[in-house]
Amino acid sequence: MSAGPPEIFQRDIAALLPNLRAFARSLSRSPEEADDLVQETLVKAWKSWQHFTPDTNLKAWTFTILRNTFLSERRKRKNEVQDTDGLLAQQLSVRGAQLGHMDLLDFQKSFALLPDEQKEALLLIGAEGFAYEEAALMCGCAVGTMKSRVNRARVKLAELMGLDSTSDVGSDTHAVRPARAVG
Amino acid sequence: MSQDHAGTAVGSANDRDGGQDRGLPEIAEKQIAAELRKVYGQILPEPMPEKFAGLLDQLAKSERNP
Numbered sequence: 704m705s706a707g708p709p710e711i712f713q714r715d716i717a718a719l720l721p722n723l724r725a726f727a728r729s730l731s732r733s734p735e736e737a738d739d740l741v742q743e744t745l746v747k748a749w750k751s752w753q754h755f756t757p758d759t760n761l762k763a764w765t766f767t768i769l770r771n772t773f774l775s776e777r778r779k780r781k782n783e784v785q786d787t788d789g790l791l792a793q794q795l796s797v798r799g800a801q802l803g804h805m806d807l808l809d810f811q812k813s814f815a816l817l818p819d820e821q822k823e824a825l826l827l828i829g830a831e832g833f834a835y836e837e838a839a840l841m842c843g844c845a846v847g848t849m850k851s852r853v854n855r856a857r858v859k860l861a862e863l864m865g866l867d868s869t870s871d872v873g874s875d876t877h878a879v880r881p882a883r884a885v886g
Numbered sequence: 887m888s889q890d891h892a893g894t895a896v897g898s899a900n901d902r903d904g905g906q907d908r909g910l911p912e913i914a915e916k917q918i919a920a921e922l923r924k925v926y927g928q929i930l931p932e933p934m935p936e937k938f939a940g941l942l943d944q945l946a947k948s949e950r951n952p
Contacts, residue, residue, distance in 0.1 A: 707949025713942070720938055725929040742941055749945045810921035829919055830926040857918055858910055866914035 708752035715761050716748060722762065722831065723769055729826050730773050730819065740776070744769040763833065767841045770823055777819065813863035817856050824852035 708716075724741050731737035747768050748755075755764050814822065820842070827838040828849070839849040861867040 707946065713946060717939075717942055720934055721930050721932075724932070724934070724938075725926055728929050729926065738935060738937070741938065745938070745941055746945065810918070811925060814922075814925070825922065826926070829922045857915060860918050861910055861914040864918075866917060867910060 708749060712752050712755070712761070716745065716765065719762055719765055723765060726766060726826055726831065727769060727773070729814075729830070730770070730822055732815075740769060740773055743772050747772065760837070762831075763837055763841055766827070766831070766833075770842065774819065807865040808863045810860070810864060813860050816863060817859060821852050821856035821859070824849055825856040828853050 720741070723744060724737065727737040727740040727744075728734060731740060744765060748765050751768075755761065808816075814825075817825070823842065824838065827833045827841065828835065833841070835846050835849050835853075839846045842849065844852075858867070
């Protein structure tokens with residue numbers, strides 16, 4: 704009679720909260736933005752529970768809602784204001800590159816400089832343990848694209864953190880080039 | 887809830903081909919995987935803001951009294 708989701712759905716959603724929040728926190732630029740994102744995800748999941756196929760992966764389903772919400776918010780905001788975050792990220796990266804090996808970044812700062820699609824790829828695969836096939840479905844891309852995003856993310860992180868010793872030739876002019884890849 | 891976040895390195899062994907395309911040293915891959923899990927693992931157990939429980943309650947109530 705009621706249009707509400709069954710209790711098990713409600714319980715399972717509640718149990719996923721820590722993961723949804725950690726994913727949101729890792730994608731967002733502030734804890735406030737992350738919490739708004741989680742709230743919106745909960746409301747959307749709740750209202751569209753009938754679109755969820757029982758016995759399929761609720762975590763993948765809710766994560767998909769969250770990343771779609773995140774991306775559409777990002778797009779909206781990009782149209783409204785200048786992307787100062789992206790600009791800052793680029794400046795940071797250029798500065799880091801110019802200072803060369805004196806100014807290596809830690810993991811979190813490096814991660815923050817990755818493009819959104821690489822961040823989410825790394826989080827879904829490396830932090831949440833989704834299979835490449837699952838993550839590709841969630842993000843609406845090919846499996847090969849997902850693999851390549853994860854790979855590019857790792858290469859970029861290694862570069863920013865100074866872990867890419869094989870490409871380390873100690874040349875400052877060489878080091879400036881990758882900055883353009885950000886954003 | 888589940889432990890699955892802890893189980894997978896950043897595409898470690900099963901993505902060996904993709905990971906080696908650009909010649910990223912294995913030690914770099916491992917360090918990145920470990921750092922990611924560490925940072926993510928620090929966020930996971932953080933206490934949930936009350937507002938989430940409140941929101942879920944509110945949603946449940948609104949379904950009962952539309």
